[in-house]
Amino acid sequence: MPDGDMDFSDVGDRLAAEALIVDVDGFEGPLDLLLMLSRTQKVDLRKISVLALAEQYLSFVQRAKTLRIELAADYLVMAAWLAFLKSRLLLPPDPSDEGPSGEELAAHLAFQLERLAAMRDRAAQLMARDQKGRDFFVRGLPEDVTRVRRVRYTATLLDLMQGYARIRTKDEFRPYVMDRDNVFTLEQALERMRGLIGYAGEWTDLLSYLPEGWESDPQRRRSATASHFAASLELVKTGAIRIRQSDTFAPIQIRAVARA
Amino acid sequence: MPETGPEAADDRPPRESLFEAPPEAEQERMVEAILFATVEPIGVADLNTRLPHGCDAAATVERLRKRYEGRGVSVVKVGDAWAMRTAPDLGFLMQKETVETRKLSRAAVETLAIIAYHQPVTRAEIEEIRGVSVSRGTVDQLLELEWIRFGRRKMTPGRPVTYVVTQEFLDHFGLESARDLPGLKELRAAGLLENRPPPGDALQGDDGEDDQDQTDMFEDEA
Amino acid sequence: MPETGPEAADDRPPRESLFEAPPEAEQERMVEAILFATVEPIGVADLNTRLPHGCDAAATVERLRKRYEGRGVSVVKVGDAWAMRTAPDLGFLMQKETVETRKLSRAAVETLAIIAYHQPVTRAEIEEIRGVSVSRGTVDQLLELEWIRFGRRKMTPGRPVTYVVTQEFLDHFGLESARDLPGLKELRAAGLLENRPPPGDALQGDDGEDDQDQTDMFEDEA
Numbered sequence: 001m002p003d004g005d006m007d008f009s010d011v012g013d014r015l016a017a018e019a020l021i022v023d024v025d026g027f028e029g030p031l032d033l034l035l036m037l038s039r040t041q042k043v044d045l046r047k048i049s050v051l052a053l054a055e056q057y058l059s060f061v062q063r064a065k066t067l068r069i070e071l072a073a074d075y076l077v078m079a080a081w082l083a084f085l086k087s088r089l090l091l092p093p094d095p096s097d098e099g100p101s102g103e104e105l106a107a108h109l110a111f112q113l114e115r116l117a118a119m120r121d122r123a124a125q126l127m128a129r130d131q132k133g134r135d136f137f138v139r140g141l142p143e144d145v146t147r148v149r150r151v152r153y154t155a156t157l158l159d160l161m162q163g164y165a166r167i168r169t170k171d172e173f174r175p176y177v178m179d180r181d182n183v184f185t186l187e188q189a190l191e192r193m194r195g196l197i198g199y200a201g202e203w204t205d206l207l208s209y210l211p212e213g214w215e216s217d218p219q220r221r222r223s224a225t226a227s228h229f230a231a232s233l234e235l236v237k238t239g240a241i242r243i244r245q246s247d248t249f250a251p252i253q254i255r256a257v258a259r260a
Numbered sequence: 261m262p263e264t265g266p267e268a269a270d271d272r273p274p275r276e277s278l279f280e281a282p283p284e285a286e287q288e289r290m291v292e293a294i295l296f297a298t299v300e301p302i303g304v305a306d307l308n309t310r311l312p313h314g315c316d317a318a319a320t321v322e323r324l325r326k327r328y329e330g331r332g333v334s335v336v337k338v339g340d341a342w343a344m345r346t347a348p349d350l351g352f353l354m355q356k357e358t359v360e361t362r363k364l365s366r367a368a369v370e371t372l373a374i375i376a377y378h379q380p381v382t383r384a385e386i387e388e389i390r391g392v393s394v395s396r397g398t399v400d401q402l403l404e405l406e407w408i409r410f411g412r413r414k415m416t417p418g419r420p421v422t423y424v425v426t427q428e429f430l431d432h433f434g435l436e437s438a439r440d441l442p443g444l445k446e447l448r449a450a451g452l453l454e455n456r457p458p459p460g461d462a463l464q465g466d467d468g469e470d471d472q473d474q475t476d477m478f479e480d481e482a
Numbered sequence: 483m484p485e486t487g488p489e490a491a492d493d494r495p496p497r498e499s500l501f502e503a504p505p506e507a508e509q510e511r512m513v514e515a516i517l518f519a520t521v522e523p524i525g526v527a528d529l530n531t532r533l534p535h536g537c538d539a540a541a542t543v544e545r546l547r548k549r550y551e552g553r554g555v556s557v558v559k560v561g562d563a564w565a566m567r568t569a570p571d572l573g574f575l576m577q578k579e580t581v582e583t584r585k586l587s588r589a590a591v592e593t594l595a596i597i598a599y600h601q602p603v604t605r606a607e608i609e610e611i612r613g614v615s616v617s618r619g620t621v622d623q624l625l626e627l628e629w630i631r632f633g634r635r636k637m638t639p640g641r642p643v644t645y646v647v648t649q650e651f652l653d654h655f656g657l658e659s660a661r662d663l664p665g666l667k668e669l670r671a672a673g674l675l676e677n678r679p680p681p682g683d684a685l686q687g688d689d690g691e692d693d694q695d696q697t698d699m700f701e702d703e704a
Contacts, residue, residue, distance in 0.1 A: 031613025100681030123595035130570035133581035137297035143519035155364040164373035292554030332514030346515040
């Protein structure tokens with residue numbers, strides 16, 4: 001600490017100190033005040049005498065007290081800490097003490113002050129830059145991007161199938177009308193066979209009784225075969241005809257029962 | 261670029277004397293900046309009051325207009341005033357498309373399904389199957405989506421137009437052909453058809469025949 | 483150059499297939515129009531989505547920047563985005579356009595500088611640097627101006643939220659990136675951007691990590 005004590009013998013310094021006291025509200029905390037005080041040393045912050053700074057600060061706090069100026073708690077906390085720092089810096093290091101040395105603490109304070117000063121300089125530089133809306137300008141008449149909203153419709157295969165299923169299911173509730181085009185009913189077959197049976201003296205293939213137009217189309221043939229078979233069973237039951245089949249899947253034959 | 265700040269401008273006072281106009285190029289820069297930043301078109305008189313003494317706004321704006329000819333931005337006259345606008349042929353760049361995805365309406369889905377399963381199919385046939393009339397909007401929407409198109413006319417009285425599904429439709433639904441559409445049997449197996457379909461339903465049989473039947477069904481009816 | 487207008491482009495249709503990018507001059511017109519029409523800086527990716535298929539926005543915007551050098555309007559880079567702004571030395575012509583901004587308090591200005599140089603930075607770190615607590619109003623004001631925003635949380639106990647500066651900040655102060663902040667290198671070289679805890683502080687271990695974060699942030703933006 002080369003500078004040693006700082007005294008207020010100089011009238012100007014004393015006046016500056018007084019002014020500081022009056023302006024205490026203008027400071028943003030103890031660090032701000034310390035930075036201001038350090039300026040009076042008029043040296044590079046890296047070479048600052050922290051001891052001298054501590055002295056300045058402590059005497060500032062002392063004066064504030066004598067002038068009965070209320071100091072915020074953090075100013076007093078800083079004063080206590082600086083008093084501690086001062087004692088560390090002045091007394092020879094105690095080997096049994098494990099805490100940081102006075103020099104380390106002083107170096108950190110110097111660092112904090114330097115950092116704060118640097119940030120202030122940069123802040124000033126930043127605000128001195130060309131600013132938008134003051135030095136340079138944006139397009140005054142922006143042509144807003146018009147948003148074209150396009151709707152994209154989607155449907156999944158499932159939607160499609162469900163839709164179709166819905167329609168098809170709905171069909172079932174429609175009054176049911178038998179599509180008779182391809183159906184030959186039992187009644188029709190019975191009617192028809194009753195008329196023809198008289199001519200069946202010999203065993204005749206049942207299928208030869210199928211009406212014209214019902215032999216070739218598979219659906220029609222199936223329907224007519226079934227109804228004619230059922231009708232023939234009916235006729236067997238009434239004793240009008242006899243029926244036989246020689247083997248499985250062999251042709252079914254019928255013959256009229258000779259009337260006694 | 262702090263070097264080109266207001267200080268830089270102050271560095272050239274000799275050229276900016278009160279009675280000497282800035283060089284033409286400088287006047288052009290100034291008018292360019294003003295036209296860019298101004299909120300509304302600005303008249304020559306207004307330009308002159310904003311420019312340093314001795315500037316000729318009318319001539320400068322003309323030069324600027326020439327300079328921007330064929331560029332993406334042009335200097336245009338709006339009434340008696342001047343403004344800069346983007347070139348009209350680039351208007352399409354000023355649009356931002358937002359695509360909104362929406363589900364197809366139930367009517368559209370059903371109509372589409374009927375066309376897919378029964379194509380080629382007339383509007384009357386669609387209405388018969390759906391049991392309700394088909395709105396023009398629904399068909400138009402499907403045509404617009406390019407999921408259906410007109411098929412050949414039906415050889416029946418009135419020669420009604422038919423609808424068929426498109427390649428676009430197949431692509432969208434991941435089908436190779438309309439025949440890949442699951443039949444009613446499969447729909448039922450998938451639980452989509454809870455109830456037994458009515459007897460004699462054309463789609464009852466196996467798939468290959470179904471398509472055939474479908475076509476036949478309508479041709480018969482016609 | 484009027485020769486490079488849209489007509490000129492039309493003169494060479496054989497080269498303009500659907501999947502071929504428009505000629506360079508045409509791309510330049512397009513980027514010019516888009517940047518000109520828009521107030522907010524636009525990223526290269528956004529430009530590419532607005533340009534026709536195959537355009538190279540990054541290269542085009544660089545050419546455009548060159549073209550506008552020395553003009554009354556310039557193409558400026560703002561972070562990863564691009565914008566057109568009037569030349570700063572012509573600000574004196576724009577009294578009409580000047581936006582009266584609320585005067586920032588000293589605390590706000592300092593806080594802004596600390597966030598810019600130390601980002602990502604926590605409130606506690608700002609307070610440590612300034613030596614006083616940061617009032618809510620100060621941060622709110624900066625957030626409202628959209629000059630700062632929340633960054634990712636710090637990986638330290640309590641996972642405190644951090645602040646970083648925004649693209650709007652860069653735009654407002656004419657910075658290409660946060661790395662272009664005046665004197666950033668010098669500050670770092672002098673160790674003044676380190677978050678150095680007081681000697682004997684128990685949290686000393688975090689120091690290294692914090693610095694890492696800070697460096698990363700600036701490197702990311704490169």
